[in-house]
Amino acid sequence: MPSEPANKLESLHGRRGRRDGQKAFKQRFHSPAYVEAVTAPKPQALVKIVSQARGYRAKAVMEYISRTANQPEHAADPGLNQDGEKGLQFEDANGQTCQGQAAIDKKYEAWKKDFERATPGSKRPPRHVAHMILSASTENTAANSRKVLAAARQVLQEHLNAQGYDYILVLHRDTDKPHVHVAINNYNQLEKKQKLRLNPPELFALRMAFAEKLNALGIEQAATLRRDRPHTLDAVEKGMEKLKQRQDWYKAKMRQAAPGLDALSQRRAAAKKIVALKAEIKEATLPFSPLRKEALAKLRELDKALILPAADIGKAVETTFKKIQKDHGQLRAFAQDLARPPGTPRLTYPQQLQRRRAIEKIRDRALANIGQARVDIMKSEVPHAQKSAMLQKLKALERGFGRDMGRSL
Numbered sequence: 001m002p003s004e005p006a007n008k009l010e011s012l013h014g015r016r017g018r019r020d021g022q023k024a025f026k027q028r029f030h031s032p033a034y035v036e037a038v039t040a041p042k043p044q045a046l047v048k049i050v051s052q053a054r055g056y057r058a059k060a061v062m063e064y065i066s067r068t069a070n071q072p073e074h075a076a077d078p079g080l081n082q083d084g085e086k087g088l089q090f091e092d093a094n095g096q097t098c099q100g101q102a103a104i105d106k107k108y109e110a111w112k113k114d115f116e117r118a119t120p121g122s123k124r125p126p127r128h129v130a131h132m133i134l135s136a137s138t139e140n141t142a143a144n145s146r147k148v149l150a151a152a153r154q155v156l157q158e159h160l161n162a163q164g165y166d167y168i169l170v171l172h173r174d175t176d177k178p179h180v181h182v183a184i185n186n187y188n189q190l191e192k193k194q195k196l197r198l199n200p201p202e203l204f205a206l207r208m209a210f211a212e213k214l215n216a217l218g219i220e221q222a223a224t225l226r227r228d229r230p231h232t233l234d235a236v237e238k239g240m241e242k243l244k245q246r247q248d249w250y251k252a253k254m255r256q257a258a259p260g261l262d263a264l265s266q267r268r269a270a271a272k273k274i275v276a277l278k279a280e281i282k283e284a285t286l287p288f289s290p291l292r293k294e295a296l297a298k299l300r301e302l303d304k305a306l307i308l309p310a311a312d313i314g315k316a317v318e319t320t321f322k323k324i325q326k327d328h329g330q331l332r333a334f335a336q337d338l339a340r341p342p343g344t345p346r347l348t349y350p351q352q353l354q355r356r357r358a359i360e361k362i363r364d365r366a367l368a369n370i371g372q373a374r375v376d377i378m379k380s381e382v383p384h385a386q387k388s389a390m391l392q393k394l395k396a397l398e399r400g401f402g403r404d405m406g407r408s409l
Helices: 014-026 032-039 056-066 101-112 142-159 200-216 230-254 263-284 290-305 310-338 349-379 384-408
Strands: 046-053 090-092 129-135 167-172 179-185
Touching (some): 056 167, 056 179, 129 142, 230 263, 310 384
Antiparallel strands (some): 046 129, 167 179
8 A cells, every 4th residue: 555645844943843743743643554554564765874073073973983993894885985994985965976075074064164152150061063863674685775875865855854854874884774974064054043953753753754765666654653553562461461561470489488599689670671661551551541551550560560569578689689699709710710829731722711701790699699698787687686687687788799809909
């Protein structure tokens, strides 16, 4: 089914830009193509702002996306132009292609004239350049990459260049999805007092336009909000059910005479999962909606289940002590292996490096468990004498880790 034209974003600055973006956002269900994309999951087009930069950081963004800056050894080969200059070929708003550090320097110096200085006492410094990514969920072939670049070029021409904004865009193929990086001069070239506004409604309108261009070029893509997709909330429900099963397993293990698990580490992982689920619920539901209230209420019940009663905190801490002491033993064994006496075979450099990394990993995990145990002990309602004894034991374990870690380095 051919997609209907997206609501065109007529302006990206001032009150008119906000009205246009809000209109596309609020009227999304007026489009049959949008309703179809929501009910039948499709690959999602992506348009997002990665960062905002000012001053020399703006130039660093331009160098990064054009690969003229120094790249790590594992980065894709940036290529060389016919003059032997390093970098990827980039386009400006007028469709002119350039390459190399000299071209980036020239473009930055032209933009730099527009940049305003920070106002003394201002809490929010000026944003000179926006770093945007447009990506398609499709196979990273040469043909698809050309189509993604063409779609991005058309969208930027219609929604940025036509409104007086300058930019450079570069196609990247260093991941499993073809994507286009864009560095945008936030200062309008037609109306100097206007600056680019890219709030969520404006970005949503750009996503819809980008998906429309991709579909026209033969790459099926959709641009829907997560909150509108029913399968997103189903994934949250499954995550909550999995967490509940994990909590039931945890309680069953704790009822054993000698549980052999790191109890506080399990609880810390569950707490992180709850934070992640809460963020997903807010992303997938509307504010103040009954669906959000119901989902958050279920999550609060799971959160309360993490709080152990006073009768169980001592047992949980003891199981964690056993795990910490076991880690301590491994750390000491690795430290002794590194400090072999003269006359014994020495470890090779890779073996030494492996031991040191293992020591750091064990120490970081143990200190995190010690910190979690300290918090749980302080919050518990166990008698003061028992609480003091637990805290002293934790302190001794922490000192032992620090001492042995120092010997191993």
